[in-house]
Amino acid sequence: MNSDIYLDNNATTPVDPEVMEAMLPYFTEYYGNASSINHPAGKKASEAVHKARLNIAELIGASEKEITFTSGATEAINLALQGVFHRYKKVGRHIITCTTEHRAVLDVCRYLEKQGAEITYLRVNRQGEIDLGELERSIRKDTILLSFMAANNETGVLHPIAEIAGISQRHKVLFFCDATQAIGKIPFSVAQYGIDLMAFSGHKMYGPKGVGALYIRRKSNRTQLEALLHGGGQENGLRAGTLNVPGIVGMGTAAALCQRAMKEESQRLEALRNQLENKLLTLEQSYVNGSSAERLPHVSNMCFRFLKAEQIMVGLRKIAMAAGSACATGSLNPSHVLLAMGLEKEDAHASLRFSLGRFTTPEEIDTAAQLIMQKVTELRNESPVWALYKQGIIS
C-alpha cells in the first residue's frame, strides 16, 4: 500500500504519466531491437533511442554521442570508476573522493582498493562541504581521478562542481561526477563546468527504474574507459547488451519534461520545503542539517534531538520519509553522511530526510508538518531521555 504523503523522492520518483504514455508503444507496437536497423521495426526503435539521446544530452549540455546508456546510476558509476582505473592504472593509481559520497561510489572505491588503487577520502565540515584547498593539496603525481557528487542524496548539499572541475583541469586529472540527484532538478551543464564523466539515473527524474546514463566527454580531450560488459558491441563497445528501448524512451521523455518544468518546479518546491522547515524548526531542539550550505531546493534533512527517526517513521506510516539513505534504512547504523559532518551518533539517529517532488502539494506539506509536530511532541512527552534533558541532566 502506498503512503498518503510521499516525501521520499530522493529514493525514487514516481513515473510521470506523460513518460509512461511515451513508453507504452515501445513494449507492444515498436518492439524492435535498436541494433536491427535493416528492417523498419528495428529502425523505429533505433530512431526512438536517438531521440532520447538528444533529449538527455540537451538537458546536461552535452552532445548525443557523449551519452552511454546503462541500467542505472550504479552501473554508470561502476563503469566510470572501474573503467578509468583499469584504463589508467599504469599512469597512476591514486583517486580522490569524499566521505559523504553515495554507497555506489564508496563501495566501488573499496573494491578498487583491493585491486591496487590508493584512495583519499576528503573530509567535510559540519555543513557537508569540502575544502577546495585541501582537495588541491591532496592531488599527487599519480592521481588519475577526482570523484565528487553534485548533490548529496541525504542532505541535498551541493558540491562546488565548477571549481572542482577547474582544479581537475589545472592538474590534468579526470573528474567524475555522480550527479544522480541534481540532473533534472537544477540547471547543470557538463560543457560549462568541464566535467569528464557523469552518472545519472532515470528513476530519480520521473523516468522508469532500470535505466541510467554515463556522460563521457568526447570533445577536445576524449576520455578513455575500459568496458565492464563485453558482448554485442552496443554503445560503442562500452556497454554490451540489447538496449532497453522502452526505458530509454522513458528517460528521454523524462529529460524533456524536466527541462521544461525545472525552473518553475524548483521555485515551487523550495517554497514548500522552506515552509516545512520553518514549521518544524519551531519544535525545541530541532535543526536542519547542512542549513547554511548551498542545497537542492526540494530536500530537507532535519534532526529532532533526543528521539530516534525510526520512532517517528513507525508512528507516521502515512508519510513516506527516510532516515539516512534508502540503502541504509533498515540497518541500525546511523547515516555515514551525517557522521562525516560531525553529528553525534544520537543526533544522526534522530535525523529524518524529507524529499519533495513534482507531485507534492501545499496541502500535503501542511498535513505532514502538523502530523510530525504532533508525533515529535508525543514521543518526547513519553521519553525518559527527554525528561532528563528537561531537568538539565543531559544536553
Ligand SMILES: *Cc1c(COP(=O)(O)O)cnc(C)c1O
Ligand atoms: C540513487 C542514487 C544512486 C544509484 O542510482 P540507481 O539508478 O538506483 O542505481 C547513485 N548515486 C546517488 C547520489 C543516488 O541518489
